[in-house]
Amino acid sequence: MANGLWVAVVWWRAAAEFFPCTLISSILTKFAFHAGLGVGIIVLLFSAGFLYLGLKKRKLIRLKEQYFKQNGGLLLQQQLHEHDRTTNAAKIFNAEELEVATNHYDDSRIVGRGGYGTVYKGILPNSTIVAIKKSKLVDKNQIEQFINEVIVLSQINHRNVVKLLGCCLETEVPLLVYEFVNNGTLFEHIHNPNKSSKMSWETRLRIASETAGVLSYLHSAASIPIIHRDVKSTNILLDANYTAKVSDFGASRLVPLDQAELSTMVQGTLGYLDPEYLHTSQLTEKSDVYSFGVVLVELLTGKKALSFDRPEEERSLAMYFLSALKEDRLFQIVEELMAHEDNEQVKRVADLAKRCLKLKGEARPTMKEVASELDGIRAMANHPWVNIDLNSEETVHLLGEMTDSIVYAESSNTTNTGYTDSMKNHVMPPVNSGR
Secondary structure (H helix, E strand, O other), X not given: OHHHHHHHHHHXXXXXXXXXXXXXXXXXXXXXXXXXXXXXXXXXXXXHHHHHHHHHHHHHHHHHHHHXXXXXXHHHHHHHHHHOOOOOOOEEOOHHHHHHHOOOXXXXXXXXXXXXXXXXXXXXXXXXXXXXXXXXXXXXXXXHHHHHHHHHHHHOOOXXXXXXXXXXXXXXXXXXXXXXXXXXXXHHHHHOHHHHOOOXXXXXXXXXXXXXXXXXXXXXXXXXXXXXXXXXXXXXXXXOOOOEEEOOOOOOEEOOOOOOOEEOOOOOOOOOOOHHHHHXXXXXXXXXXXXXXXXXXXXXXXXXXXXXXXOHHHOEHHHXXXXXXXXXXXXXXXXXXHHHOOHHHHHHHHHHHHHHOOOOHHHXXXXXXXXXXXXXXXXXXXXXXXXXXXXXXXXXXXXXXXHHHHHHHHHHOXXXXXXXXXXXXXXXXXXXXXX
């Protein structure tokens, strides 16, 4: 310390001999001025940066609040609060956690695309794997209806419906968060040769029965009926056990109890679209019946609902199938796998598909009748000595009661396979509409 002070004194004396004191003072003053100016500029830049970030964050918060209100967030919060005591309410996610879950919606996370949006695979902080559907622009006049659909779907705990976990309303378009079903779509399993050969007739019949059960439930068990409006094999997901999970309710419509039909802009998928709905714009539950009939034919034939690679008379699978039935060529068009199966079962399912594909909706069976008949066909596989007319109303009613009992007995002994406990039962109680 003493040595350092001595050196400083010597340096100062030497400088004083060669430079006037006024010059030294001037240099020090200028140095201090420039140093202070530099520090001031740095402080100013930091202040401006913080101010910019603050304004940007405040603007982003205001934009999120605007989207939240625009997408019906306040109404949804109110509705969820009212239903908290009676249902597992859907969670309202924030935009940031879904961005992180999807790695900022990276293309590698895309697991599906459809007419109503893109589906991403997401991983939540608790390691839960989810499917996040990013919708296309929503008609602002339909926001209240969208909210009601979210409420209804959040109350459906049917084991064969993809469970809606929640939504995010802080973005320009609503985001829906579903349970992730890991075994692809029925479409892939029917039309991929490597997978279709592994799907036995028994499995196909069970998938058809489970799907019909869901549509029957939506049409008649909910206090306000729900028309799916886009029933097709790509909207039927399969889990590891090939259990059917009906998905994509983006086009669905709630039908007030005092209305048998709705006038809507025609939406759906070519090949599955009800021709009566296409021509009249009158949507009824029978539109789902027609679409399901096409799915039945897909399961029977292994052919796509619409293909421009086929000859003109075969492009529409529904028309081709009906024509083949009229010419008694059923077993010429069914998938090779069916040739070794119970011909009587295949014939009955084909006849059911034929009735689902009637041009006039009123001539088609209801989904409740379809579900009962399919359950009856499955039950008869275990009792080949039974040979009765499945088309009679009395038989459908009796088989419905019989198979409901069978399903209830089976489901009461079912173990949890990784989904929620509420999905153990096939038969679900009626739910409130959310209105």
